Amino acid sequence: MIEVKDIKKSFDGIEVLKGISTVFEPGKTNLIIGQSGSGKTVFLKCLNGLIEPTSGEIFFNQRNILTFSKDERKKLRSEIGTVFQGSALFDSMTVLENVRFPLEMFSSFSMKEMNARAEEVLERVNLTAESFKKFPSEISGGMQKRVAIARAIVNKPKYLFADEPNSGLDPQTSKVIDQLLHELTIEYQTTTIINTHDMNSVMEIGESIIFLKNGYKEWYGDKTNILTANNEAVINFVYSSQMFTKLREVLLKEKENQLKK
Amino acid sequence: MREIDDLGMSSIGLVAFISLFMGAVVAIQMAQNFENSQIPVPKYYVAYATKVVLILEFSPTIVSLILAGKVGSYIASSIGTMRVTEQIDALDVMGINSPSFLVMPKIIASVFFNPILIMMSIGIGIWGGYLIGEVTQLWSKSDYIRGLQMPMANKFFTYTFIKTIFFAFVIATVPAYYGYNVKGGSLEVGRSSTAAVVWTSVIIIVLNLVLTQTILS
Numbered sequence: 344m345i346e347v348k349d350i351k352k353s354f355d356g357i358e359v360l361k362g363i364s365t366v367f368e369p370g371k372t373n374l375i376i377g378q379s380g381s382g383k384t385v386f387l388k389c390l391n392g393l394i395e396p397t398s399g400e401i402f403f404n405q406r407n408i409l410t411f412s413k414d415e416r417k418k419l420r421s422e423i424g425t426v427f428q429g430s431a432l433f434d435s436m437t438v439l440e441n442v443r444f445p446l447e448m449f450s451s452f453s454m455k456e457m458n459a460r461a462e463e464v465l466e467r468v469n470l471t472a473e474s475f476k477k478f479p480s481e482i483s484g485g486m487q488k489r490v491a492i493a494r495a496i497v498n499k500p501k502y503l504f505a506d507e508p509n510s511g512l513d514p515q516t517s518k519v520i521d522q523l524l525h526e527l528t529i530e531y532q533t534t535t536i537i538n539t540h541d542m543n544s545v546m547e548i549g550e551s552i553i554f555l556k557n558g559y560k561e562w563y564g565d566k567t568n569i570l571t572a573n574n575e576a577v578i579n580f581v582y583s584s585q586m587f588t589k590l591r592e593v594l595l596k597e598k599e600n601q602l603k604k
Numbered sequence: 605m606r607e608i609d610d611l612g613m614s615s616i617g618l619v620a621f622i623s624l625f626m627g628a629v630v631a632i633q634m635a636q637n638f639e640n641s642q643i644p645v646p647k648y649y650v651a652y653a654t655k656v657v658l659i660l661e662f663s664p665t666i667v668s669l670i671l672a673g674k675v676g677s678y679i680a681s682s683i684g685t686m687r688v689t690e691q692i693d694a695l696d697v698m699g700i701n702s703p704s705f706l707v708m709p710k711i712i713a714s715v716f717f718n719p720i721l722i723m724m725s726i727g728i729g730i731w732g733g734y735l736i737g738e739v740t741q742l743w744s745k746s747d748y749i750r751g752l753q754m755p756m757a758n759k760f761f762t763y764t765f766i767k768t769i770f771f772a773f774v775i776a777t778v779p780a781y782y783g784y785n786v787k788g789g790s791l792e793v794g795r796s797s798t799a800a801v802v803w804t805s806v807i808i809i810v811l812n813l814v815l816t817q818t819i820l821s
Contacts, residue, residue: 392696425694429689431689431693
């Protein structure tokens with residue numbers, strides 16, 4: 344579990360995060376949503392340790408990571424898996440080497456064991472052996488995302504972060520990536536936090552959702568109640584597409600009918 | 605090994621080509637200068653002067669400046685691309701000391717391999733002088749070999765070696781600094797590569813003067 348208390352972050356005097364408090368539960372896909380510039384990426388980077396918050400507390404399993412020693416931080420980092428927006432695969436390494444890399448850094452496995460584990464997770468994300476020896480530039484964007492996910496889970500992390508995992512992918516591939524992240528969250532019981540502004544992802548895997556607006560936590564809920572949320576910013580965000588606007592009308596009518604009964 | 609290949613082995617062809625022609629040009633210039641001199645200078649001094657000039661200045665400094673362009677832009681752009689594509693963030697989030705992970709192998713490869721390149725450059729440059737003598741017949745083969753055998757102060761070799769090590773360090777670190785601190789996209793990577801080459805060259809030239817004054821005087 345990750346608990347955040349009153350996190351604030353400023354850059355050159357401009358406050359990007361203005362005091363966010365929330366809880367991310369394990370075994371659930373926790374989504375951070377919001378418009379571009381709402382502070383999602385900065386918030387995620389505070390959580391995975393890439394940025395130090397200006398103030399506030401971040402607890403990983405009841406332990407405040409901001410007070411961790413260097414060794415404690417290093418150990419914690421070995422328990423974190425991150426999927427970056429652009430996959431961030433190492434260009435000079437093959438698919439297999441990319442996935443094996445965290446094991447080389449953190450495990451005491453033999454090369455044979457590391458290869459076996461890397462191949463196991465690559466197969467878990469539905470990649471075939473013929474792609475293992477290819478370089479990132481030789482595979483599609485969807486495959487790169489799968490490799491990035493495989494690299495993030497190869498160390499069996501307790502915490503999994505994904506920043507816009509669907510950006511640049513077609514709707515069908517996006518759905519596959521969403522499902523994969525959801526399945527892995529349940530399988531490894533990770534505390535998974537995903538940054539997204541894709542409403543399809545929200546409706547697919549949004550078991551817990553926080554909505555950020557201008558650095559504040561504007562709304563909290565899940566996929567079952569976001570469509571009928573009574574918050575103007577959420578309504579504007581969710582119903583920016585015609586399809587969802589019509590869906591809202593249907594849902595509100597249904598709700599009204601139920602109340603009448 | 606990959607770094608040695610990227611930073612050193614891949615430069616062998618360029619260094620050999622430049623050194624061959626540089627040696628030939630230096631030898632012709634020396635011969636012309638000696639011929640026009642009011643004090644008669646024996647022909648075998650062409651080889652001696654070519655050897656000294658290559659060892660003291662042309663090979664260590666000019667080749668290092670060329671490597672600053674070739675290797676420096678490669679280091680700055682490759683690290684810069686890693687920065688803008690979040691590959692460095694990926695290393696950081698794994699708890700890996702990214703500056704050390706990325707820069708140390710380059711420093712080791714450069715400091716280890718550049719002296720080899722410079723020695724090679726000196727050898728090929730001297731050979732270039734010999735070949736141009738054979739083609740132009742401006743000096744004889746025996747004069748050239750005699751000149752090469754003339755003794756030279758050991759201090760010169762020490763000076764060249766120290767210079768090369770310092771330049772190798774600058775070639776690896778300055779571009780790495782520029783690449784590592786890139787902010788933005790591909791345009792900024794290009795700009796940082798250019799800045800890295802310019803500043804590496806400037807530092808090499810200034811350092812050359814400082815080291816020459818310190819070691820030779």
